[in-house]
Amino acid sequence: MDTVTYTLKSAFPLFWILLAVAGAFVRTRRSPSQRAALQTWQRWWAVAALGCSSLWMTAAFLIGPDTMADAIGFTRSPFQFEIAFANLALAVMAFRAASRSATPRERLTIGIVAGMFLWGAAIGHVYQWFAHADHQPGNTGGVLATDILLPAVMIFLAWREQRLPAAEAVAPPVRAQLAKHA
Template identity: 40%
Template sequence: MNIGVAGLYAFMGHAFLPNQVAEQIGWPTGSPFQFEIAIANLSYGLLGFLCIFIRGKFWMAVVIGNCIFLWGAAYGHFVQMMKGDKSPYNTGIFLYAGDIVIPLLIFILMFYYYHSQKK
């Protein structure tokens, strides 16, 4: 559920308030690439909610894909921090909680759940 809500929230910001979000991240405004980020977040948002209806191991693929996306984004934020970008959405709670800690917790829970089902 977290992936669904977080994905749709990020989509709305990047799609409907792109200049404001870009400034808070430290990106130049007006980039068409930001719409692609919005769509990537929309896809994970919808996949997160589809986990409610599609059973089996579908949710594991969503978790793994989302973790790769968010950890890759975190790496990009760290690179930008090293270059001096101290913007609030580049260095703050969105980075540490949203791109690192929450995906890590979801991944760990998935790992333990998967291994508990094998017994």
């Protein structure tokens, strides 16, 4: 595999992170409060970074199991079907985390659950990398970075929202309106 092809295949998972960052950045330029900005970032992260990437992995493992096995550096296995549905579960949880009714605690819990699966996968990738010199694009590079970053950022954003003072719960223009009528 030539260097350009390897780089493109290895870096593709990072597309979902870039999409989430770009979308959140654009949407939060005029946020009324820090809480509103954090919630927007959490929604974009949940939908684009975790949700869409997990749906992509679900489809990839179901539609092209041989291609996925080759990309990872393994032979085809019945476990790929299970990995597809584990990714589907991550996508469903991510879309729940993106809903307006999701609480910071829910988002934190979803981030932790995603971490349990994805950080376990990351440990497996690192093991295969060092124990078996598996440098396939689906084992190292972008997939390894996303396995680590997706839950870590989700957990951090939810934790950060929980740490905001209660006064941040209402956006400044709403507080001004409430004070005016009090």
